[in-house]
Amino acid sequence: MSDIPDKTEQYVLHTYNRAPFTLTRGEGMFVYDETGKRYLDFVSGISVNALGHSDPEIAAAVTDQIAQLSHVCNLYYSAPQANLAALLCESSFADKVYFCNSGTEAVEAAIKFARKYARSSGSNPDKTGIVAFTGSFHGRTMGSLALTIKEKYQAPFRPLMPGVSVAPFNDIDAALNLIGPDTCAxxxxxxxGEGGINSATPEFLRALRTACDRVGALLVFDEIQCGMGRTGTLWAYEQTGVQPDMMTLAKALGGGLPIGATLITDAVAAAIETGDHGSTFAAGPVLCRAAEVVLRRVSDAAMLEHVQKMGNLLLDKLRQLNSPHIVEVRGKGLMVGVEMDFEVAPLIPAGYKHGVLLLNAGTHVLRFLPPLIVEPQHIDQLVETLDDILSEITTA
Ligand SMILES: Cc1ncc(COP(=O)(O)O)c(C=O)c1O
Structure with a gap:
């Protein structure tokens, strides 16, 4: 083994536990370590590599753009940013896009926009409250952390942004009790995703929509993990019949390059003025060229149909697994979780031994987020591997 793991641990701040190998290249559904060992990727960089690894069209767009105009800041116009913004708006509920560099920044922007919208549309100075839900993950910077309802992440950093109240996920009565005149979003x-692949019920989202409208609060959907075709429609909200006022995106949007976005309606945009928010790097031309390729490809009807088919196949095959330890198999499209009756952490290194990249969501759920280009043979390989690992565990 090379010195890369030791060098990383010596010089890179340890905020992640890493796999005991060093990846050197990727192609389609697979990545390769420095010994040449191949791993089937059911993680996608946590819902990032929607088109798989080293997609030739992304590579060509990025190479072409970096040679023409690599960076311009937001003091100037550039075609890739305008084109990407238009595509995002034309394919969603949104009228305008605010660009940033990551998921947590997209959430921070949404928090600021909600506050500013409340301030400019009413006379209640206390309309700064935000309602979030148990199991949610919205990021780790100080604003988004206050909405990421997990003690382990929040406790060391208190005091958090004030004004956040928390209802149990999918509990309509509890949510309606919290959404009031002081709620801005x-x-x-x-x-x-991180919370364990839990789908909001359409009734829950409908109730939130009605309550937000009643008190003049904004409904914000975080589709950072579940958007961009992952659930079999371009946006997960399309399957719920409910539209948000704002939506946060990142992860898959840049095809591996760092770009985030907060999509908003004209009504929200009207409250935002020059200087209210900004970012040096946001939506540079190279990132936008990559994102345009991803967005066009994942919006394609044939791609979405493929995600639905592969998602159903994955769910079916996982449900056929004959293990007494499986509590539930759940999810939509290619965002799937298997809840176990034990802590799943040891399954992940077992996956590495079998040449498969696996991921958890919390302590008891194995989460599957393969590239959207996954084919039946990859699903077979995953499920056979899981079957082997689960029987090893049962017989151990
Ligand atoms: C739903 C959701 N929101 C926000 C984030 C934060 O995104 P980032 O890690 O790019 O800051 C994540 C990351 O896992 C996420 O899954």
């Missing part, structure tokens, strides 16, 4: 993931 409600943040919800249509499908919780």
């Amino acid at each position: 409600v943040f919800v993931e249509p499908i919780q």
Whole structure:
């Protein structure tokens, strides 16, 4: 083994536990370590590599753009940013896009926009409250952390941004009790990722929509993990019949390059003025060229149909697994979780031994987020591997 793991641990701040190998290249559904060992990727960089690894069209767009105009800041116009913004708006409920560099920044922007919208549309100076839900993950910077309802992440950093109240996910009565005249926004993931692949019920989202409208609060959908075709429609909210006022995106949007976006309606945009928010790097031309390729490809009807088919196949095959330890198999499209009756952490290194990249969501759920280009043979390989690992565990 090379010195890369030791060098990383010596010089890179340890905020992640890493796999015991060093990846050197990727192609389609697979990545390769420095010994040449191949791993089937059911993680996608946590819902990032929607088109798989080293997609030739992304590579060509990025190479072409970096040679023409690599960076311009937001003091100037550039075609890739305008084109990407238009595509995002034309394919969603939104009228305008605010660009940033990551998921947590997209959430921070949404928090600021909600506050500013409340301030400019009413006379209640206390309308700064935000409602979030148990199991949610919205990021780790100081604003988004206050909405990421997990003690482990929040406790060391208190005091958090004030004004956040928390209802149990999918509990309509509890949510309605919290949404009042002092609420400026409600943040919800249509499908919780980190929280364990939990889908919001359409009734829950409808109730949130009605309550937000009643008190003049904004409904914010965080589709950072579940958007961009992952659930079999371009946006997860399309399957719920409920539209948000704002939506946060990142992860898959840049095809591996760092770009985030907060999509908003004209009504929200009207409250935002020059200087209210900004970012040096946001939506540079190279990032936008990559994102345009991803967005066009994942919006394609054939791609979405493929995600639905592969998602159903994955769910079916996982449900056929004959293990007494499986509590539930759940999810939509290619965002799937298997809840076990034990802590799943040891399954992940077992996956590495079998040449498969696996991921958890919390302590008891194995989460599957393969590239959207996954084919039946990859699903077979995953499920056979899981079957082997689960029987090893049962017989150990
Ligand atoms: C739903 C959701 N929101 C926000 C974030 C934060 O995104 P980032 O890690 O790009 O800051 C994540 C990351 O996992 C996420 O899954």
